[in-house]
Amino acid sequence: xxxxxxxxxxxxxxxxxxxxxxxxxxxxxxxxxxxxxxxxxxxxxxxxxxxxxxxxxxxxxxxxxxxxxxxxxxxxxxxxxxxxxxxxxxxxxxxxxxxxxxxxxxxxxxxxxxxxxxxxxxxxxxxxxxxxxxxxxxxxxxxxxxxxxxxxxxxxxxxxxxxxxxxxxxxxxxxxxxxxxxxxxxxxxxxxxxxxxxxxxxxxxxxxxxxxxxxxxxxxxxxxxxxxxxxxxxxxxxxxxxxxxxxxxxxxxxxxxxxxxxxxxxxxxxxxxxxxxxxxxxxxxxxxxxxxxxxxxxxxxxxxxxxxxxxxxxxxxxxxxxxxxxxxxxxxxxxxxxxxxxxxxxxxxxxxxxxxxxxxxxxxxxxxxxxxxxxxxxxxxxxxxxxxxxxxxxxxxxxxxxxxxxxxxxxxxxxxxxxxxxxxxxxxxxxxxxxxxxxxxxxxxxxxxxxxxxxxxxxxxxxxxxxxxxxxxxxxxxxxxxxxxxxxxxxxxxxxxxxxxxxxxxxx
Amino acid sequence: xxxxxxxxxxxxxxxxxxxxxxxxxxxxxxxxxxxxxxxxxxxxxxxxxxxxxxxxxxxxxxxxxxxxxxxxxxxxxxxxxxxxxxxxxxxxxxxxxxxxx
Amino acid sequence: xxxxxxxxxxxxxxxxxxxxxxxxxxxxxxxxxxxxxxxxxxxxxxxxxxxxxxxxxxxxxxxxxxxxxxxxxxxxxxxxxxxxxxxxxxxxxxxxxxxxxxxxxxxxxxxxxxxxxxxxxxx
Numbered sequence: 001x002x003x004x005x006x007x008x009x010x011x012x013x014x015x016x017x018x019x020x021x022x023x024x025x026x027x028x029x030x031x032x033x034x035x036x037x038x039x040x041x042x043x044x045x046x047x048x049x050x051x052x053x054x055x056x057x058x059x060x061x062x063x064x065x066x067x068x069x070x071x072x073x074x075x076x077x078x079x080x081x082x083x084x085x086x087x088x089x090x091x092x093x094x095x096x097x098x099x100x101x102x103x104x105x106x107x108x109x110x111x112x113x114x115x116x117x118x119x120x121x122x123x124x125x126x127x128x129x130x131x132x133x134x135x136x137x138x139x140x141x142x143x144x145x146x147x148x149x150x151x152x153x154x155x156x157x158x159x160x161x162x163x164x165x166x167x168x169x170x171x172x173x174x175x176x177x178x179x180x181x182x183x184x185x186x187x188x189x190x191x192x193x194x195x196x197x198x199x200x201x202x203x204x205x206x207x208x209x210x211x212x213x214x215x216x217x218x219x220x221x222x223x224x225x226x227x228x229x230x231x232x233x234x235x236x237x238x239x240x241x242x243x244x245x246x247x248x249x250x251x252x253x254x255x256x257x258x259x260x261x262x263x264x265x266x267x268x269x270x271x272x273x274x275x276x277x278x279x280x281x282x283x284x285x286x287x288x289x290x291x292x293x294x295x296x297x298x299x300x301x302x303x304x305x306x307x308x309x310x311x312x313x314x315x316x317x318x319x320x321x322x323x324x325x326x327x328x329x330x331x332x333x334x335x336x337x338x339x340x341x342x343x344x345x346x347x348x349x350x351x352x353x354x355x356x357x358x359x360x361x362x363x364x365x366x367x368x369x370x371x372x373x374x375x376x377x378x379x380x381x382x383x384x385x386x387x388x389x390x391x392x393x394x395x396x397x398x399x400x401x402x403x404x405x406x407x408x409x410x411x412x413x414x415x416x417x418x419x420x421x422x423x424x425x426x427x428x429x430x431x432x433x434x435x436x437x438x439x440x441x442x443x444x445x446x447x448x449x450x451x452x453x454x455x456x457x458x459x460x461x462x463x464x465x466x467x468x469x470x471x472x473x474x475x476x477x478x479x480x481x482x483x484x485x486x487x488x489x490x491x492x493x494x495x496x497x498x499x500x501x502x503x504x505x506x507x508x
Numbered sequence: 509x510x511x512x513x514x515x516x517x518x519x520x521x522x523x524x525x526x527x528x529x530x531x532x533x534x535x536x537x538x539x540x541x542x543x544x545x546x547x548x549x550x551x552x553x554x555x556x557x558x559x560x561x562x563x564x565x566x567x568x569x570x571x572x573x574x575x576x577x578x579x580x581x582x583x584x585x586x587x588x589x590x591x592x593x594x595x596x597x598x599x600x601x602x603x604x605x606x607x608x609x
Numbered sequence: 610x611x612x613x614x615x616x617x618x619x620x621x622x623x624x625x626x627x628x629x630x631x632x633x634x635x636x637x638x639x640x641x642x643x644x645x646x647x648x649x650x651x652x653x654x655x656x657x658x659x660x661x662x663x664x665x666x667x668x669x670x671x672x673x674x675x676x677x678x679x680x681x682x683x684x685x686x687x688x689x690x691x692x693x694x695x696x697x698x699x700x701x702x703x704x705x706x707x708x709x710x711x712x713x714x715x716x717x718x719x720x721x722x723x724x725x726x727x728x729x730x731x732x
Binding site: 200 | 524558584
């Protein structure tokens with residue numbers, strides 16, 4: 001038996017600096033937590049912010065360098081387990097941004113930093129490590145790395161969901177997450193083992209070559225695709241693998257739910273894009289033929305419709321804002337899957353753009369819930385009555401986020417949806433576009449319910465209407481999200497171009 | 509009788525299905541975790557068998573990694589279970605309904 | 610057909626014969642004077658009291674978990690040991706050593722964290 005030893009070297013680290021920095025930051029933050037005792041554990045916070053900013057700077061530099069040199073088709077690193085290309089660069093920046101704002105906001109959150117919490121430093125350290133793991137998910141080009149990065153993200157998420165150890169809700173959310181996560185990754189793994197058996201390759205391009213050579217039985221391939229898709233749709237919480245999502249988001253501390261609703265989902269999409277696009281579709285006709293053999297478009301289209309419809313309909317009757325946002329995030333996964341139906345580069349680019357927009361608006365909405373929860377200790381819609389007037393600026397920004405989530409022009413959500421719809425309509429999938437449009441109308445109702453409670457409903461007699469004092473950092477972070485949500489609705493071409501480029505520069 | 513690749517695959521499929529059914533049927537969280545471990549083991553068998561079949565070391569590497577990941581998953585799952593058991597004196601998932609709508 | 614399993618069968622037969630031989634020998638040669646005390650269940654130390662379904666102290670559990678995690682990391686040392694000689698010959702010795710150093714260093718940080726957080730204290 002031969003072991004193909006593709007010996008990596010330390011020079012690979014040149015291309016992997018952001019991730020390496022984050023890994024070291026994690027270790028330092030963990031040790032820093034031990035060194036400084038005290039009520040305010042500022043050391044892990046400061047270390048992780050510094051680490052994220054440094055890693056972000058390097059990621060931007062790498063992106064610029066790649067673009068200038070026009071050679072961002074990718075460097076395979078670590079013995080060809082990973083690839084650093086335009087798409088990886090795009091997701092790196094997305095993840096670092098999402099984690100940075102989450103870490104900043106968590107500093108002001110009672111759920112994370114409250115007096116009774118233990119191990120506050122762990123939250124910051126784990127968020128940093130989660131970022132690194134998600135970045136690897138976007139870079140994996142080998143079944144082994146795909147599995148390891150997904151498991152790394154999963155394991156960190158389980159711990160973060162159970163962060164509030166003293167809260168039964170949090171532990172219970174974590175248990176559900178572990179059980180369903182473990183079983184779905186086992187299902188995916190089974191599919192991967194069969195794929196390895198059919199093709200004899202672990203690398204995506206090796207799998208692709210074996211598939212094109214045409215020795216693979218289409219039915220066996222369909223089974224494998226369904227098994228692997230099951231594991232991945234668990235990660236992005238698509239129907240029918242969504243049941244963990246509302247429970248986990250409700251039970252976990254809200255800042256953790258915020259990063260869960262964005263980070264691992266985007267990473268899951270990155271993984272799906274790279275895996276399915278490079279193995280099944282990338283350009284040549286033979287590959288696209290494979291997709292046709294197993295009727296991929298219909299499979300994904302049905303999943304997409306089921307996901308968005310389920311998410312929106314169940315969100316309608318939620319009374320807890322956090323749970324409602326969880327169902328809304330399921331619905332958004334449904335919209336995102338639309339871009340995945342045809343595996344065309346236009347569709348994939350619109351997924352990337354929508355992920356960017358979704359990150360901004362969804363994080364914003366969750367952070368508003370965090371800010372309000374600090375004062376009200378509640379996420380019930382009935383407690384939100386009149387809250388808009390008690391903190392007008394934050395309330396106004398929440399309206400921006402909700403409007404953008406609905407997809408109303410001129411906000412970023414509208415542009416994102418527009419691109420997704422165009423990608424589908426280009427290929428004459430009219431019914432899919434119509435269902436999605438109807439869904440958007442439904443979603444208007446429950447997003448508006450929140451706005452109505454905040455601003456339009458008259459509070460009951462004796463309700464406390466004193467102004468809420470929000471931490472200045474909360475205003476800064478909310479503005480960091482609200483301003484781009486507005487700006488991207490008007491000046492979107494630059495960023496759409498970036499998404500196009502990221503897909504165009506996806507190396508095999 | 510020669511033991512061929514098919515036999516390994518059938519064995520793995522049987523173990524996988526056993527684990528899957530166990531996960532669905534049983535309500536004790538510890539047993540459910542054990543069923544998942546069973547499923548992961550069946551995957552290991554498939555990888556090892558195909559690794560031999562293709563004369564390629566990749567499958568063996570995967571098996572090693574899978575061991576470690578499965579152990580980490582079990583450790584986290586059990587740690588959470590202990591926490592819940594301390595509070596609720598049960599590990600039956602049907603009793604954990606705090607988060608139901 | 611089943612030829613390849615003949616050695617296994619032989620081992621089983623030899624094991625059974627061996628065990629049977631010595632059990633038979635001891636019952637044939639040894640004196641047999643049963644009494645009430647001798648027929649009672651063998652117990653090492655004091656007689657058993659109470660239910661066997663006691664709850665274990667949670668510390669046992671914690672130590673078992675740590676053992677599981679750190680013990681499994683040894684799995685990764687094994688392939689490294691196998692490959693090290695080849696890598697040394699190929700001139701990648703420092704790289705291989707450095708990689709393992711990084712791996713152990715990460716484990717060490719985890720160990721220090723557990724230690725400092727009091728995970729290893731028996732209280």
